[in-house]
Amino acid sequence: MPDTTAAFIQHDHSACQSKALAYVTEQCAAKGLRLTEARRRVLEILLESHTALGAYDVLQRLNTEGYSAQPPIAYRALDFLVEHGFAHKVERISAFVACHFPGQCHAPAFLICRSCRTVAESRSARQVNPLQADAQAMKFSIEDTNVEAEGLCQSCQSEQGA
């Protein structure tokens, strides 16, 4: 599965984390964006796994770490990360994942397991926007795209699915 993140297979996840965190840190420095405490913590929380987290999941994590926070704290940090392509919102499940192809993401595409909520980002699917042709024909200007497929990952199929 060369064109997809390792979400559904065993891999060295600490490499995923450190690579993404380093990239974001570097990008923020380069572009004059402020990777504040709250934003960095939220990114780190998202990077802990390939599971999509709801805004309130993130919030709860912040709170259990002694960072007493209300919903806007989480949403603002998530909005920042999404706005700059460091994270994505998975619309179908109203949840967020860290971006695993930072810097290359224009139209992310996801495989979402409805059982374990693991989300794999597809590199190949992201290359082509299937709506582009129609959009041009009707002079519709696309600003943002989401391509999402929900189903069962191999491991959850084995367990008969949920």
Add this chain to the structure above:
Amino acid sequence: MPDTTAAFIQHDHSACQSKALAYVTEQCAAKGLRLTEARRRVLEILLESHTALGAYDVLQRLNTEGYSAQPPIAYRALDFLVEHGFAHKVERISAFVACHFPGQCHAPAFLICRSCRTVAESRSARQVNPLQADAQAMKFSIEDTNVEAEGLCQSCQSEQGA
């Protein structure tokens, strides 16, 4: 724009409506599905335009027609329509539109105007699922797909957009 619904151009909308309603009626009869009063009314409301409606918009319409209803009434009818492919949920805006290619829809694709909320369903984009290859490679079984692009339609661009 041959491969897209007429959502963003002038057209005989009453033909859209009657065609879709006739098709759904026929399909329900053929498959033994019950197109009850509530379900038919909700479909008719969605068919009135190519604008996506939230569940609570639909609910309000039902109520102004003297059909006193609570949220589950609207959600159940919408769920029925979506489940059988007679309507779609537009995830990005948590709203619903009637299907304009009934019977051919496996992976609908939408162009969503963020200003007027008009939604055009693309036929061509629907043919190919860009995630299929990756899904097969990692033995992920896709059950449902959504492809959505948000932006500005031509007419809202002219008005400088919102």
Add this chain to the structure above:
DNA sequence: AATCGATATGTTATCTTATAACAATATCGA
């Protein structure tokens, strides 16, 4: 170093979207 504008955070309250739970009713085949 003090000031100022811009950006980010803290906090309260509220809004929107969606569903759980259970009782009551309608439908359809045996």
Add this chain to the structure above:
DNA sequence: TCGATATTGTTATAAGATAACATATCGATT
């Protein structure tokens, strides 16, 4: 007509998201 199944009615509440405004921080400029 009975009984199983599907649908509706109703109340309550869960889950997701944002408006509004006060406070604090950052970073450039004097």
